[in-house]
Each structure stands twice: as C-alpha cells, then as structure tokens.
Amino acid sequence: MIENLILKNLIYNEQYARKALPFLKSEYFQQVSDKAVFKIIEKHFTTFNKCPTVDVLLIELENASGLNDDQFKNTSNVITEFKPTDEDLDWLVNTTEKFCQDKAIYNAIMDSIKIIDGKERKDKGSIPELLSDALAVSFDSHIGHDFIDDSEERYKSYHDKQPRLPFDLDYFNKITKGGLLDKTLTVVLAGCVHPDTKIRVRIRK
Secondary structure, X not given: OHHHHHHXXXXXXXXXXXXXXXXXXXXXXOOHHHHHHHHHXXXXXHHHOOOOOHHHHHHHHHOOOOOOHHHHHHHHHHXXXXXXXXXXXXXXXXXXXXXXXXXXHHHHHHHHHHHHOOOOOOOHHHHHHHHHHHHOOOOOOOOOOOOOOOHHHHHHHHHOOOOEEOOOXXXXXXXXXXXXXXXXXXXXXXXXXXXXXXXOOOOOO
C-alpha cells in the first residue's frame, strides 16, 4: 500500500518527488514490479530533472531488462492503475521517511544475518557499520546555520561562552583564548631541535 502511494506521488507530485527521491532506494521495494517502476522513475528524473508520465513509464518498461513475461505484465498493470492523489505533503514526506527508516533497518538486519551465516563475502566487523548507517537514515538535510535565515542563532554561537581547559603555558592560553574547549580533540605539534629531545604528554580527563 505505502509503496504504491510513494510511486504514484513520484510521478504526480513533483514537490514531493524532489523531497523524497534523493533518499529512496530500489532495495526498499520488495515487489519486483514496484522495484522496476521505481528504477524507471529514478532514471528519468535523474536524466530530465522532472517526473515521468504514465505513458513514459510504459514506453520505458518496454526497454527494461531482467523481467520475465509475468513480471512485465504485473509491472504494466501497476503503472496503468496510477491515479493522481491529494495527500497532505508533510504527512506524505513523514510517512515516506518512516518507510525508508524501517526498510533500511530491515535490510541491514537481513544482511547481517547473511554475513553471520557466511552467505555474504563480508567480514563480521562490517555489521555495526551496516546497522549504524540504517539507523542514521533521515530526510533532515539541515546542516549548520543558514547565513541569512539563522543569523540570530549564528550570532549566539559566536558569543556563547563554553568551559575551557587551560594550558600550563600562558602563551598557549593567549592563542586559544583561555584553553581548549571541552569534548574536542586537539593536537599541538612542534618541531624538535634534536632527535634526542624528549617531550611530555599530559592527558586530563
């Protein structure tokens, strides 16, 4: 049901398509017909930067490879049944995001099981990364501050006083304006005047 709703809106709702398509993947669709339709839509949008029509999908389906007669017929039926919808955009985007998250986690778990069973030529050490990437799936593309729209937040971040860890050297404190910020990793490097010169490393927790 949700797969069909997503595919319909990818061809009838360009605003939705531009929001959702960058995060959707063919492996999120289990049915062969849905996967085939999505691949055609994705290819068309990537090439022409706009949504394909039903006629375009049917024509491109003729050139699609890897489908047997029954799969071709089922895919054709799916396409011809597409009708415009009027779902709320915010609801549709949120629902699609949850769909992507659920499918990403499901696929990661299934891939992990295959790795454990020896059916995948991957090391078991890759499992945490698979699960981590799946859990990180999100439609939120807002990173950092917008120079104009977030000017107030940006100003606050510049003037926000955070606790610092001072150096034992006054000159370093002067350069860093009081020391190092908490929860940061900093390395100070300097050339040694002699190969036998000893340095002292201090770690504070």
